[in-house]
Amino acid sequence: MAKQIEALNAEFALPNQLRFQSGENGLPKVQIDNGLATAEIYLQGGHITAFQPRGCEPVLWMSLLAQFQSGKAIRGGVPVIWPWFGPHAIDKHKPQHGFARTTEWQVSATKSLPDGSTQLQLQMKDTPATHALWPHAFELNLTVTVGTELKIELTSRNTGEQTITVGGALHSYFAVGDIEKIHIDGLLGHNYIDQLDGNRIKQQSEAIHIRQEVDRIYFDTEDTCTEGICAIFDAQLLRQIYIKRTGSCSTVIWNPWENKAKAMADFPDDGYRQMVCIETANAVDDVRHLASGETHTLSQIIGL
Numbered sequence: 009m010a011k012q013i014e015a016l017n018a019e020f021a022l023p024n025q026l027r028f029q030s031g032e033n034g035l036p037k038v039q040i041d042n043g044l045a046t047a048e049i050y051l052q053g054g055h056i057t058a059f060q061p062r063g064c065e066p067v068l069w070m071s072l073l074a075q076f077q078s079g080k081a082i083r084g085g086v087p088v089i090w091p092w093f094g095p096h097a098i099d100k101h102k103p104q105h106g107f108a109r110t111t112e113w114q115v116s117a118t119k120s121l122p123d124g125s126t127q128l129q130l131q132m133k134d135t136p137a138t139h140a141l142w143p144h145a146f147e148l149n150l151t152v153t154v155g156t157e158l159k160i161e162l163t164s165r166n167t168g169e170q171t172i173t174v175g176g177a178l179h180s181y182f183a184v185g186d187i188e189k190i191h192i193d194g195l196l197g198h199n200y201i202d203q204l205d206g207n208r209i210k211q212q213s214e215a216i217h218i219r220q221e222v223d224r225i226y227f228d229t230e231d232t233c234t235e236g237i238c239a240i241f242d243a244q245l246l247r248q249i250y251i252k253r254t255g256s257c258s259t260v261i262w263n264p265w266e267n268k269a270k271a272m273a274d275f276p277d278d279g280y281r282q283m284v285c286i287e288t289a290n291a292v293d294d295v296r297h298l299a300s301g302e303t304h305t306l307s308q309i310i311g312l
């Protein structure tokens with residue numbers, strides 16, 4: 009591992025901005041620290057595990073019981089869900105939320121940008137292991153830009169002959185002061201699938217307050233699906249987190265609440281009080297069909 013870190017730093021380190029280090033359990037990670045913010049990204053899953061604008065509290069929630077093991081999903085931060093969201097539509101033995109979050113990504117580039125922000129580009133291509141789960145040729149690029157905002161762009165490219173269908177999400181875990189002292193704006197009037205109530209379709213008639221387990225997929229109607237913005241208003245931390253999305257017509261809101269939190273080994277029993285997931289997704293009917301050579305970009309911009 010030390011050799012790998014050394015080689016990565018030799019090729020991609022940016023003085024006083026970006027370094028590769030050995031992270032939890034020796035998993036390789038990228039540490040970014042520029043004049044605007046700090047961030048941490050694991051090559052396993054292309055997984056952002058920390059983002060903190062200078063002078064501010066951490067924006068992302070990480071489970072204190074997160075397991076950092078090769079091939080295992082990391083709990084918290086921004087898991088990259090791809091090429092399907094949720095359970096596999098046909099084969100329930102295939103991993104929930106696809107395989108991108110449990111695969112080691114390759115570094116393709118690092119850049120220091122004129123506005124002082126720092127950019128990391130990671131890539132994943134099809135392998136015999138991915139073909140065993142999903143028999144398609146592809147190239148997946150993740151561009152992470154760290155500045156006063158965190159910009160995440162996930163670009164899928166079909167490098168095969170057949171048309172492919174891709175789904176996924178940037179499954180972001182946001183840190184909140186107290187779950188009962190926040191409300192979420194930006195989805196008023198939108199319909200949603202209530203995954204806890206037989207997938208019934210319901211409509212959001214007021215700002216979202218969370219007082220119990222929530223697992224909802226909000227979807228835009230065609231004409232509203234250009235760009236969207238959600239915001240978390242946090243009365244405890246006296247802050248507002250905004251989440252801008254593009255390339256997405258579906259937004260997932262999730263909080264496991266008490267019982268589900270207790271049932272997850274990598275989730276603290278009371279952890280549900282300090283987090284909420286707002287996920288920029290291509291879920292359910294919002295999947296994208298890419299002909300040979302075609303690309304699709306799903307992006308999320310997070311700021312205070």
Ligand code: TA6
Nearest residue numbers: 081094104105179223260262287
């Ligand atoms: O995005 C919401 C959701 O699909 C929930 O149903 C819940 O399962 C959550 O993701 C976490 O999934 P995971 O596979 O990371 O335990």
